[in-house]
Amino acid sequence: MKEILKLLSKTKSSGDLTRRIGLCVILSFAVACGPADKNGKGEATDQQQGEGAKPEVALIMKSLANEFFSSMAKGAEKHQQEFPDQYDLLVNGIKNETDLGQQVALIEQMVAKKVAAIVIAPADSKAVVPALKRAKKEGVVVINIDNQLDAEVLQQAGISIPFVGPDNRKGARKVGEALAAVLKKGDEVAIIEGVQTAFNAKQRKLGFEDAMKAAGMKIVSSQSAQWEMEKANRIASAMISENVNLKALLCANDSMALGAVAAVKGAGKMGDILVVGFDNISAIQAMIKDGRVLATADQHGGQLAVYGIEEALGRLAAGNKGEANRETPVDLITADSLK
């Protein structure tokens, strides 16, 4: 069973479907043949965590259907293949970004599996803390990536979990400053936010606001489009209709920026309303090159999980000391930087 699970998690995932169908088929098969499968069980026991054995690192992601997280997972898998002697990697994702219950269940499964470390991109910055506390109690090294856990809740729980990742607020501020440089003081702008309960959505909104306020822009509307392209398209259309002098749309991710660009085009205001995004996904790059999107931020998504894994391995070797956070770089991407 364990081997099957490991195989599955290592399979180059070309999608959630293969994994899900595969998992169902193989697991039901394995359960059915369980009692007879003595060899398999024997091998699994040999591989259990022992002194001197390779540590097993569990990477728990949000939705692997999201390009941002799938590229993160691919980066981690590539890293593991480069250093196969140092550790074993288990990658798991949840069905959609807000499926908290499934992520908590994954944490518990990984603890039950006795992994050495968990590197997690939390679906919620508060609700996974109790499960992670139990994991730490079992001696698992826990590293937080992507979406930073809530400091207050961590304090209440009496634990500290190091965060390895970018400062989203700083990144969004950089994007906002690049935009402000081409606007005039007093221009009307609007913000399209991500899921409002998510920490990184809040940080990006704050970063945009920082830059806009510092440059004296007028924020006429700020609404959530739940990270989704089509929703952003509708919200942006409504914002454009309502605010005839709108000069820019600041979108908290690139999918929403794509939707906003379509809205600007639909309203016949190409060139009058500027759009900026965040994440630097592949689909946005053509738009940055031809000027339909002014700027985005690259937080090196493909490397984020690797940074977390490196931190976990370092702590496993050094005895998990120190709880300092580690900030990873965020770069501004404009037409110039893509040349």
Place this chain on the structure above:
Amino acid sequence: MKILKSYAGLLVFLLLLIAFFSFKSQHFFSSGTLVSLLNQIPALMVIAVGMTFVLIIAGIDLSVGSVLALASSVIGVAMLDWGWGLLTAVALALLVGAICGALNGVITVKWAIPSFIVTLGMLEIARGGAYLVTGSSTKYIGAAVEGVATPIGGLGLSPAFIIAVLVVIVGQLVLSKTIWGRYALAIGASESVVVYSGINPRSVKVGVFALSGLLSGLGALFYASRLGSADPNAGIGLELQAIAAVVIGGTSLMGGRGSVVRSFIGVLIIAILETGLAQIGASEPTKRLITGFVIVIAVIADVYRVRLAGKSKN
């Protein structure tokens, strides 16, 4: 007169909504808002047509959003990776949609399984397929696909909207003027009576699900065209929007009763709510609360409409 009467309640509700938002927002009552709103809804319109037929035969199709995502992914992959032209890519997407729908129908009929669970399965399968063919990333197609959703100069409306209106009209005619439409209504009202009348309901049922899938494929074209991209995450929750629109339009979840044109008014109500709330800058919780209340109130109002209609008959 009779026709006007059956739409009166819904239209009054629609006008009240428009009046409310025009009063609350500076620019809601403008041609700009109207045009952008009408050009946003073609996908939901055609999917609501399919959903109307599905609900009329007392079924449900939860897979429409995922099938839309799969079909739009197929358009993206065909055009970008295989170098196909728009027409052939769209033909393939329509075929994929129709096959997904037909599978829903065949499985529902052959094993007499509730369509709720069959289409729930297809919701997962088609979504997985969409992630599989796109490698889980948004595909930017660009100008090659955008024409269908680009407003025609002077008119302001997009070809997509015009096609969607035609689909609504044809859908209504098929439902009320053809034998096939009558069979669908009869199956929803009482399948056993249909069987005893010597008519085989199976082919009609499979046809209805295939139609729903086909129209999801058409919706995929509109969707990809409006956004210039194929998005494997497209249409999450679209099935609920479509069901809400159809039910607001007075089609019964129990089958046997419904109207395509009324579903279209339901789509307008949902779209006006969404655009209006965004234009007045309502907060996220307010948006959800109001949308929820409007759906429930519209359905309660429909119950009274049906009761009144029943009384006047007696």
